[in-house]
Amino acid sequence: MVGAANGVAGHGKDMLAMFPEALKSLAEADPEVAAIIEDEKRRQWRGIELIASENFTSRPVMEALGSCLTNKYSEGQPGARYYGGNENIDRIENLCKARALEAFHLSPDQWGVNVQPYSGSPANFAVYTALLSPHDRIMGLDLPSGGHLTHGYYTAGGKKISATSIFFESLPYKLDMGTGYLDHEKLEERALDYRPKLIICGGSAYPREWDYKRLRQIADKVGALLMMDMAHISGLVAAQEAAQPFEYADIVTTTTHKSLRGPRAGMIFFRRGPKPADRLGRDEDAGAVYDFEDRINFAVFPSLQGGPHNHQIGALAVALKHVQTPEFKQYAQQVKRNAAALGDTLTKHGYKLVTGGTDNHLVLWDLRPEGITGSKMEKACDLCHITLNKNAVVGDVSALTPGGVRIGSPAMTSRGLKEEDFARIADFLHEVLEECKATQRKSGKKLLEFSNTIETSPVIADIRRRVEEWAGSFPMPGFDVSAL
Ligand code: DSN
Numbered sequence: 001m002v003g004a005a006n007g008v009a010g011h012g013k014d015m016l017a018m019f020p021e022a023l024k025s026l027a028e029a030d031p032e033v034a035a036i037i038e039d040e041k042r043r044q045w046r047g048i049e050l051i052a053s054e055n056f057t058s059r060p061v062m063e064a065l066g067s068c069l070t071n072k073y074s075e076g077q078p079g080a081r082y083y084g085g086n087e088n089i090d091r092i093e094n095l096c097k098a099r100a101l102e103a104f105h106l107s108p109d110q111w112g113v114n115v116q117p118y119s120g121s122p123a124n125f126a127v128y129t130a131l132l133s134p135h136d137r138i139m140g141l142d143l144p145s146g147g148h149l150t151h152g153y154y155t156a157g158g159k160k161i162s163a164t165s166i167f168f169e170s171l172p173y174k175l176d177m178g179t180g181y182l183d184h185e186k187l188e189e190r191a192l193d194y195r196p197k198l199i200i201c202g203g204s205a206y207p208r209e210w211d212y213k214r215l216r217q218i219a220d221k222v223g224a225l226l227m228m229d230m231a232h233i234s235g236l237v238a239a240q241e242a243a244q245p246f247e248y249a250d251i252v253t254t255t256t257h258k259s260l261r262g263p264r265a266g267m268i269f270f271r272r273g274p275k276p277a278d279r280l281g282r283d284e285d286a287g288a289v290y291d292f293e294d295r296i297n298f299a300v301f302p303s304l305q306g307g308p309h310n311h312q313i314g315a316l317a318v319a320l321k322h323v324q325t326p327e328f329k330q331y332a333q334q335v336k337r338n339a340a341a342l343g344d345t346l347t348k349h350g351y352k353l354v355t356g357g358t359d360n361h362l363v364l365w366d367l368r369p370e371g372i373t374g375s376k377m378e379k380a381c382d383l384c385h386i387t388l389n390k391n392a393v394v395g396d397v398s399a400l401t402p403g404g405v406r407i408g409s410p411a412m413t414s415r416g417l418k419e420e421d422f423a424r425i426a427d428f429l430h431e432v433l434e435e436c437k438a439t440q441r442k443s444g445k446k447l448l449e450f451s452n453t454i455e456t457s458p459v460i461a462d463i464r465r466r467v468e469e470w471a472g473s474f475p476m477p478g479f480d481v482s483a484l
Contacts, residue, residue, distance in 0.1 A: 042484050045476045046468040047385040048425055052362040052408025053204065053232060055261045056415065056477045057315075058322065064315035065263050073307040077297055092314045099320035100267055103238045106246060109273050112293050115316060116300050116308040117266030120231045120255035124150040124200075127227060127251050127268060128168060130292070130299035132197055135169055139191060139224075140200035141182070142172035144392040146364070148229060151200045171196065180355040180364075180394045182206070184214050191222045201245075202229030202253075205391050205406050207339075207358040212248035223282070227251040233360055235259030235410065238323045239332030242360060250279075251292065259335060259361055259410045261328075262319025265312040270296050331413060335361045338409040341419035345426030354393050354404065362408040365429075366393045372436045374402040375447055380436045380454055381405075384463045385471070386428060415474040428467060435459045 008016055008023070015022060021029040026037070044056065069092065075082040078090035078097075093115060100113045117123035128138070140151025147153070152170025153162040160166045171194045176183040191199065199219045201210055212228070219226040228245035234254040236242035245252050252269040256262040270292035280288055301308070322328055336359075343353050343363040354364035367377055374390030381388055393404035407429075409422060417425075435457060436450075443453035454460055472481075 038484065041476075041479055041481070043385075045481045045484065046472045047387055048428070048467055048471050049411040050386060050388040050407045050409075050425070051411070052406050053255075053258045054408070055258060055410045057257065057261055057263060057319065059478050060318050061263050061315045062478055064318050065311050067311055067314060069310040069314045072310050074310060075301055075307050089310050092310065092317060093308070096313050096317035096320065099317055099324070100269075103320045103323045104246065104269065105240070105244075106269065110271065111246065112270055112272045114268045114270070114296055114300050115265070115313050116305065117253075117268060118305065118309060118312070119264060119266045120148075120229070120253065121150045121266075122300075122304060123253045123255075123266035123268050124148075124229060125163065126296060126299040126304050127253060128164060128198070129303050130295040131225060131251070132168060134167055136198070137169045137171065137194055137196040138164070138198045138200060139171050139173055139187070139194060139196040140164075141203045141206070142174050144396060145172070145175045145394065146203040146205035146392075147172065147200075148202070148204045148231075151203075151229065175394045177395055181208055182211070184211065184218065188218045188221065191218055191224065195222050196224050198227060199224045200227045200229060201249075202227075202231065202233075204232060205362065205364055207353075207360060207362050207364055208355055209243050209359045210245070212243060212245050216248040220278075225250045227253065229253045231255040232258050232362070235261060235323070235328075236332050236335065236360060239329045241329070241332040241336060250290075251296075256316050256319065259332070260319065260323060261331075261410070261414060262323075263312050263315035265309070265316050267316075268296055268300070334418065335409050335413045337419055338413050338417060338422040339363055339407075342407060342409065342422040342426050345423040346429065349426065349430045351430075361410050362406055364391060364393055364404055364406055366404045367433075368393070368403040370433060370437065372433060372440065373447075374405045376436050376440070376450055376454075377405050377433065379447075379451055380432050380439075380460060381429070383455060383457075383460045384428070384432055385467050386425075386432065412474075414477050417474060421474075424470070428463065431463055432460075435463070 027034040072089050073083050074086045074089045078093045096115045097113050100115060101108055101111060117126060138152045141147030143149060143153045149162045150164050152164045154160045154165040173187040173190060201215050216226055226249045228249040230237050230245055230252055231254045233242050236259055250271055254267050257264045271290045272293050273289060275288050275290060339358045339361050343357045346365060352366040352369050354366055367374060378390040388405050388407050390402045391404050391406035392402040396403045439454045440450055443449040
């Protein structure tokens with residue numbers, strides 16, 4: 001019998017002769033990688049994590065991610081695989097799909113889900129592959145307005161950046177320059193001219209609610225399908241702490257590791273069954289049914305992907321169970337309260353937020369009135385062990401020097417922080433910004449000189465010491481920090 005390394009006999013000895021690391025711990029087998037992972041644990045625990053798309057997942061999710069499910073190939077759908085030996089993988093994937101529909105309050109008569117996309121970008125590309133022909137027209141929120149690369153991004157100069165703009169024709173829509181809210185009137189006007197086949201909503205840096213009803217009206221007016229990429233807010237949607245896209249969208253995609261707090265993966269929800277009377281196409285009669293399911297499943301595999309990552313699917317099933325608990329609902333409510341508290345405190349310090357606040361998990365801080373770029377603030381925060389990212393803000397003229405930073409609450413809320421703690425984070429950010437201004441007065445505006453100067457700032461070193469002490473006092477989901 002093959003047991004623990006020290007009790008191996010018989011065939012076990014033969015195996016270990018050929019595969020000596022098979023039963024070792026990571027620390028024994030590869031101390032170099034193990035040490036880097038320990039360093040990363042320390043970094044996550046001792047810092048303030050404010051990247052709006054990140055979160056800290058749970059121990060059982062990580063256990064499933066590190067399980068034997070990673071060993072199996074299972075191309076195809078449950079019950080129709082290309083290889084044998086998939087009886088347990090079928091059970092896991094079916095469970096994951098059932099939980100996905102339950103978590104988002106969807107009836108299997110009206111919605112189906114594909115849980116195989118490796119992450120959000122492949123999920124989006126699979127939808128386009130399934131439902132569009134090459135060079136069909138799409139419209140998504142422009143990246144500098146808070147949209148995502150995969151919604152058709154190319155630069156203002158015409159350079160095609162995302163494959164979604166290389167293989168499809170794309171016309172972005174934007175925010176209202178004055179308010180920072182989505183400009184539905186302009187979108188409608190442009191859509192009427194452009195006649196896209198698909199309108200994509202959702203984004204990576206939009207702090208406000210989506211008006212799905214209005215977006216549906218526009219899509220119907222131009223005969224377009226409507227897709228919502230809810231990656232950032234899917235945890236809020238599942239907890240019914242955000243408007244529900246499903247009533248209005250044809251397709252809903254998401255990643256699973258942001259506010260949903262699962263493993264790194266993706267999902268595609270698609271309508272199925274008979275089409276409601278108001279969704280019939282021009283040439284369709286009553287009783288016509290959606291044909292998305294086969295097209296989307298075929299696009300995911302074999303068109304785009306190979307074998308599903310079953311360890312991700314198993315881990316996602318675990319996360320989707322947690323998502324349906326009252327505790328997750330409380331978490332989602334706290335995520336919103338914490339983002340609002342952070343925004344309120346920044347506003348009290350006299351700072352400007354895009355749209356003046358937030359409805360969800362993130363705030364966009366417009367730093368232009370302070371004379372500091374997003375890149376400088378990001379750099380200074382990094383030195384203080386506060387992780388956030390530079391971000392374009394409405395009206396930015398150059399995408400290369402974004403005028404703001406994006407700040408999200410999901411990760412630190414998972415560590416148990418409440419409103420007063422996020423007010424404290426805003427105070428830390430205020431201190432960092434003050435030091436950025438003082439540094440810039442000495443270094444001048446060039447990023448390189450600024451960076452060199454701020455790296456040696458004793459004020460920054462002092463903030464870092466206090467940040468690490470404070471952040472280290474909060475619990476850490478997923479792993480034990482006592483030995484770090
Ligand atoms: N990288 C993610 C984000 O930060 O929003 C999106 O892909």
